[in-house]
Amino acid sequence: MxxxxxxxxxxxxxxxxxxxxxxxxxxxxxxxxxxxxxxxxxxxxxxxxxxxxxxxxxxxxxxxxxxxxxxxxxxxxxxxxxxxxxxxxxxxxxxxxxxxDVAALDKLASPAQRQRYLAPLVRGDKRSCFAMTEPAPGAGSDPRMLATTARRVDDGWVIDGHKWFITGGMRADFAIVVARTDGGVSWLIVDKGTPGFEVVRDVPTMEPFDTGGHAEIIFRNCKVGPDALVGEEGKGLDYAQLRLEGARLFHCMRFIGLASRAMTIAQEYAGRRESNGVRLAEHQMVQSMVADAHIDLYAARLMTLDVARMLDAGQSIRHHSSMAKVFVSEAVNRVADSAVQICGALGVSEDLPVSMILRVLRPFRIYDGASEVHRSAIAKRALRHGLSA
Ligand SMILES: Cc1cc2nc3c(=O)[nH]c(=O)nc-3n(C[C@H](O)[C@H](O)[C@H](O)COP(=O)(O)OP(=O)(O)OC[C@H]3O[C@@H](n4cnc5c(N)ncnc54)[C@H](O)[C@@H]3O)c2cc1C
Incomplete structure (x- = not known):
């Protein structure tokens, strides 16, 4: 503990x-x-x-x-x-x-970057975004396809590339940009307003209550100073992995709460709505959906807690966080989908929050590593290292 x-x-x-x-x-x-x-x-x-x-x-x-x-x-x-x-x-x-971003910069930022970016981010005076994903043929599920480049010049770096689905990008004051440099993949901080940093549009998604959008951004001959590099050159993919592991776990924790709320609303509905002379709550097929939701969330909580304890103990969570991410992202979607089903037409309306909960949860099966990508990584690790299931 x-x-x-x-x-x-x-x-x-x-x-x-x-x-x-x-x-x-x-x-x-x-x-x-x-x-x-x-x-x-x-x-x-x-x-x-x-x-x-x-x-x-x-x-x-x-x-x-x-x-x-x-x-x-x-x-x-x-x-x-x-x-x-x-x-x-x-x-x-x-x-x-x-x-x-706070967690990553806390580990990686130089003293000057701490003062200029991390401190105002922590105070809530500045907002960040993390720009890695690119349209085809750039990086999506496969980070090795990264096409954005940062070329070293005498007095800094010049960035060229195309990013999209950058959460918070519409309101961010600066972006942490993942780009290919001579030394490998690296992170660079770019202030919004730097010439060549062009926010093209907010990519519309299914998510309600979105506060910063999902920006499409083009970097065109975008010049930044030598102090823009975060951490060491060439370590960008390792840093991204570390940033994602913690971010993923936070998603699991908060989405368990959201899915649980959806099922609470569905249970209340089932307790007052009647069909065929009895309350929905008395129909066994409705009970089955309620029971499966409780089982899913119980297991989701335990997996998340286990990975959290491993993080506290300073252990590597690479394998376990993948397993937890796949299970929790799919479990919370099953729960929210059942909540919609139990609530009938009201469930798909915007009079109740359950349809919106489902729309917030659905993308989690794609971002921070799609389920298929994690499954593939889990299986490869297990088979390569002869891990017992
Ligand atoms: C709401 C939302 C917020 C996001 N926020 C950010 C952000 O802030 N910053 C950022 O950089 N990115 C962000 N992303 C992008 C996200 O990281 C990517 O969507 C994700 O990495 C997948 O890339 P892709 O969309 O290009 O899918 P693709 O790479 O085109 O993959 C499409 C599908 O193909 C399948 N697939 C892909 N590879 C494999 C494989 N190896 N094995 C089996 N199946 C596979 C999967 O089913 C996958 O869903 C966000 C996305 C969403 C939806």
């Missing part, structure tokens, strides 16, 4: 969080404006002030830097609560891309 505070203190923190989510955050979810990013952003900003006043927010950040300094294990419970609302993670500074 990796606990940073006495159990009673942590329980009080979770009570505070649960109360905040139930009584302040969920009531502010405006389903009618779920597709209005500006409105969502305004609401989230106001909620951030309340969260700070309650002593909540930034669960993984160190206490001296204004965070809660929770262990990964403690984050499982915290993020599940925060994740029950569409607005919870962004309000509590534990949503991507900010959260994993």
């Amino acid at each position: 990796s606990l940073t505070r006495p159990a009673g203190e942590f329980a009080a923190l979770l009570d505070n969080l649960r109360d905040f989510i139930d009584n302040e955050v969920i009531p502010c979810e405006d389903l009618a404006n779920a597709h209005d990013g500006e409105a969502t952003q305004r609401i989230a900003a106001a909620l951030q002030v309340s969260a700070k006043a309650r002593g909540l927010g930034a669960p993984r950040m160190a206490i001296p830097e204004g965070g809660l300094g929770l262990s990964w294990e403690e984050c499982c419970a915290f993020l599940e609560q925060a994740g029950r609302s569409f607005l919870g993670p962004v309000t509590l500074q534990c949503a991507p891309p900010g959260q994993p």
Whole structure:
């Protein structure tokens, strides 16, 4: 067990969080404006002030830097609560891309980069995005196909490339750009507004309550200084793997909360709606969907917790986080899909949040490594190293 505070203190923190989510955050979810990013952003900003006043927010950040300094294990419970609302993670500074970018820059940034980018990111004064994915024939599932280049010149680097689906890119103040350099794949920080940094459009997706969009960005002869390089040249793919492992686990934690909420709504509906003279809750096929959802979420929580404990212990989570990501991403989708089914037509409407929950969860089977890519990696590792199942 990796606990940073006495159990009673942590329980009080979770009570505070649960109360905040139930009584302040969920009531502010405006389903009618779920597709209005500006409105969502305004609401989230106001909620951030309340969260700070309650002593909540930034669960993984160190206490001296204004965070809660929770262990990964403690984050499982915290993020599940925060994740029950569409607005919870962004309000509590534990949503991507900010959260994993903070974690990565905390490990890799130079003193100057810490001051210029990390500190304002932590305070919420600046926003980041992480730009890796490219349209074909560039990098998607296969990072080795990376086509963006950063060419070293006398006084810095010149970046050329095309990125898309860059979460938060529409509002970001700077991008961490993954590019091919002479020394391999590297990370460079580029301020928005740098000549040659062109945001083409916000790629529309199925997700509601999106606060920063999914930007398509072109870098054309984009010149940055020598201090733009993050960490060491040539280590970009290792850094991306590390950033993704933590980000993936945070997704698992918060999406368990969202799926659980969908099933709670479905159970309430099944308890009051009648069909064939009995409540839906009395039909065995409905009961079967409810039971499977509970089994899925129980297993999802345990897998996530196990990987969190491995992270706390400083162990490699490469293999296990892949297994957890595949299982949890598919389990939460099964749960949300059943919730929609149980709620009937209301389930697919926007009168209830369940259809929107399903739309938030569906892309998780694709980003941070598609299920098929993880399955392939798990099987190859198992077969190569003769791992027991
Ligand atoms: C909502 C959302 C947010 C995102 N945010 C970001 C972001 O902030 N930054 C960023 O850089 N990227 C981001 N992405 C992009 C994401 O990382 C990519 O979608 C992902 O890496 C897959 O790449 P692709 O879409 O090009 O799919 P492709 O590589 O074209 O793959 C398509 C499908 O082919 C199958 N497939 C691919 N490879 C294999 C294989 N080896 N074995 C078996 N099947 C395979 C899988 O089913 C896969 O879903 C985001 C995507 C989404 C949907």
